[in-house]
Amino acid sequence: MTDVSAAAVRGLPLPRVKTSQWRGILGILVVLALWQVSVWIIALPAYFYPAPVDVAAAFVDLINKGILPAYIADSAFRYATGVATGLTLGVCFGLLIGLSRFWSRLLGPIINFFYAIVEVAWIPLLVIWIGYGFNTILIAISYVVFFPVLYNTLTGVQTVQQVLINAVRTLGATRRQVLTSVILPSALPNIITGFRVGAGFAFRGLIFAEMIAAGSGLGFLIFDGATTRQTDRVVVGMIMMGVLWLALDRLFLRPVERATIERWGLVRAQGGGS
Amino acid sequence: MTRGLPSEWRTPVYALVTMVLVMLTAAVWGRIGAASHLRDLDLTQGADIAVSLTFEPERFHIEAFQRVGRYQGWSDGRARIMSADADALRRLARNYWVRDIEILEAQP
Numbered sequence: 001m002t003d004v005s006a007a008a009v010r011g012l013p014l015p016r017v018k019t020s021q022w023r024g025i026l027g028i029l030v031v032l033a034l035w036q037v038s039v040w041i042i043a044l045p046a047y048f049y050p051a052p053v054d055v056a057a058a059f060v061d062l063i064n065k066g067i068l069p070a071y072i073a074d075s076a077f078r079y080a081t082g083v084a085t086g087l088t089l090g091v092c093f094g095l096l097i098g099l100s101r102f103w104s105r106l107l108g109p110i111i112n113f114f115y116a117i118v119e120v121a122w123i124p125l126l127v128i129w130i131g132y133g134f135n136t137i138l139i140a141i142s143y144v145v146f147f148p149v150l151y152n153t154l155t156g157v158q159t160v161q162q163v164l165i166n167a168v169r170t171l172g173a174t175r176r177q178v179l180t181s182v183i184l185p186s187a188l189p190n191i192i193t194g195f196r197v198g199a200g201f202a203f204r205g206l207i208f209a210e211m212i213a214a215g216s217g218l219g220f221l222i223f224d225g226a227t228t229r230q231t232d233r234v235v236v237g238m239i240m241m242g243v244l245w246l247a248l249d250r251l252f253l254r255p256v257e258r259a260t261i262e263r264w265g266l267v268r269a270q271g272g273g274s
Numbered sequence: 275m276t277r278g279l280p281s282e283w284r285t286p287v288y289a290l291v292t293m294v295l296v297m298l299t300a301a302v303w304g305r306i307g308a309a310s311h312l313r314d315l316d317l318t319q320g321a322d323i324a325v326s327l328t329f330e331p332e333r334f335h336i337e338a339f340q341r342v343g344r345y346q347g348w349s350d351g352r353a354r355i356m357s358a359d360a361d362a363l364r365r366l367a368r369n370y371w372v373r374d375i376e377i378l379e380a381q382p
Contacts, residue, residue: 066371067334215337224333251289259282 082141094153152194156187
């Protein structure tokens with residue numbers, strides 16, 4: 001029996017946290033302690049190597065001044081809009097290319113070519129064409145999400161068992177019914193996997209786009225903090241990125257992926273029997 | 275509320291509901307704060323105002339002031355804004371970091 005469960009048996013008022021989660025919290029505390037000790041040992045100026053207490057003070061200051069909530073809200077809106085746009089376009093183009101040989105031959109090489117050009121390369125050009133602000137960031141994020149979703153959708157469509165399509169066709173299904181009843185459900189686990197991968201890349205794309213093309217958001221907070229030598233704010237921005245990504249992954253992406261894949265039978269739910 | 279929901283969907287749904295509730299609470303709190311800040315003010319279009327803060331404004335705050343009117347500077351814990359737009363001022367007053375808003379007396 002672990003220490004935590006033993007304590008729970010003895011009736012101690014411990015929250016219901018799993019042992020692995022306690023280990024995760026312990027890991028974070030160890031990293032914080034090592035960080036603080038290294039600050040004492042190295043003894044560099046605070047603007048060069050801020051201590052955890054400086055970062056905590058900067059965090060409180062940014063909250064008090066209303067900057068951090070506003071920047072998080074801006075980043076979250078840009079992220080959600082960009083991911084939704086990229087997902088929609090990726091699924092549509094994935095289905096188009098996966099279902100039509102004509103469109104596959106026409107668009108395949110072009111899409112493959114653009115896949116190699118990272119969004120970072122596009123941002124300076126987008127700034128010249130569209131200017132700083134929301135639209136440039138939206139395009140950058142959508143671009144990042146588009147390719148993983150498209151290629152995963154394509155894989156999903158191409159790996160649908162022909163016997164299933166034939167079966168519903170012999171029952172008189174139309175093309176639309178084949179698409180909605182067989183192809184889309186079969187491709188869904190791949191689409192969700194592509195979505196999760198794209199959502200991760202999109203987070204990096206968002207931060208980078210905000211560093212270059214925005215006057216608000218977490219990316220801008222990091223960039224602005226570096227230019228004004230407020231490194232404690234840079235670290236706050238970095239920590240917030242990590243926390244938001246963890247929350248997004250744990251609360252939305254992982255459960256949705258698990259639910260979808262289990263729903264469509266690729267893996268068996270835990271404890272689901274043999 | 276989520277009794278009929280499959281267990282694997284509960285976490286995203288709870289998280290989404292919590293997010294919506296937090297956003298609604300923040301919006302209501304902001305509106306209550308704005309009402310108290312602007313209670314005794316005659317918000318005629320183009321009034322000159324002073325916004326009190328508990329800290330020196332940064333770029334973020336100055337940009338917010340510039341959306342309200344002509345920002346004229348910071349002194350004695352107050353930001354002076356000339357020719358304030360009434361609707362923009364209401365939006366500014368919803369921010370929790372705004373301590374107080376008052377009309378500037380006309381200079382003789």
